[in-house]
Amino acid sequence: MTNESRQRASAEDRDTHDSSAIVFEGVTKRYSDGTVAVETLDLTLPAGELTVLVGPSGCGKTTTLRMINQLETLSEGRLLIGDRDVTSVDATRLRRQIGYVMQHSGLFPHKTIADNIAVVPRLLGWDKTRIRERVAALVELVGLDETLARRYPHQLSGGQQQRVGLARALAADPPILLMDEPFAAVDPIVRTHLQEEFLNLQRRVQKTIVMVTHDIDEAMKLGDRVAIFSQGGKLAQFDTPARLLSAPASEFVVDFIGADRELRRLALERLDSMELDAGLTAPRDEIVARARSYLQQAGSGGIVVLDEQRAPLGWLDWETLKQADDRARIDSLPLKAWRHRLYLHDNLRSALNALISSPGEVMPVLNAQGRYVGVIDQLQLTRRLS
């Protein structure tokens, strides 16, 4: 490499790194047999955000993704990363700056986990120490046990292999990450766990991520923005999950999001966005006669009993209170416990689930320290829905 081309190359690296927004301008992809996989797509995927492409099978999601790293060519239009046309960048160089995670981790079967993760850094000519340190850091970042690094892919579970796939894609710290159904091949429990961890990871690394899924729940949970495609590679709507739920652009979007659209909306709002009722509470050393009069005045079916730290001990209902001795302390009575604890950071869908199994008509809500801040009831949630 000459000095001049080396300088040009590092400028290219920098440019792609600085501005990683991805812009489709009138992009069409027609395969050689005439299939139109993507039609006149105009879409801007903001830098540092996670965009999910979702839609029915065959609607062009994977093709859209693979055009970004030139695994597919464009038939018409322009595709920019930052302000650079991807077709003007050497494909190999481009791919080293874009991490790619596939559905089945796509690991090399005869390389150890460490060697799999080190593929791109080796291609980039990093020295051994730097590679070793990077591999160790990534193994930790994706939550793998370090002892697994010496194993081969077939000695790992599906979930572990997906973590390795992610570590490999992140190895050279690319500004952009493409993910094609990364969690589809693992069982639902592992998937939920991986999704949560992945969200935490993204909060730290803030990459521009484009993820393909056909699972609308996954799209709404993970996406800062979601692009819903319909058959023939047409973009039906591109919006935040909240906007897709509150202002779907067409019947197709309504149908695709599904009948439980309202419940999904609840999942996007947190309890700390609501005005909570103060609720009816009594300290544990309160006597029965007084607790009874609180209940009668408030016309409530029960009361939340709090300990010295204002953590809820349980629900005391009217039936129990009615039969108790006037002078008894209320914490000597049988209190009903809640199966779930609700915190201010929980979403309203979790609140609804918790309320369904609550022994009383309300659920206490706690702050991060586990202290009582108020109550939520079904009526408040129903009002939020309408």
Ligand SMILES: Nc1ncnc2c1ncn2[C@@H]1O[C@H](COP(=O)(O)OP(=O)(O)OP(=O)(O)O)[C@@H](O)[C@H]1O
């Ligand atoms: N190499 C190819 N040659 C011809 N047609 C293709 C080729 N690859 C994909 N297609 C077609 O292009 C359309 C879009 O395919 P694509 O894989 O992008 O869809 P998808 O939304 O990712 O689907 P899925 O969810 O099933 O993976 C489909 O009709 C598919 O059959």
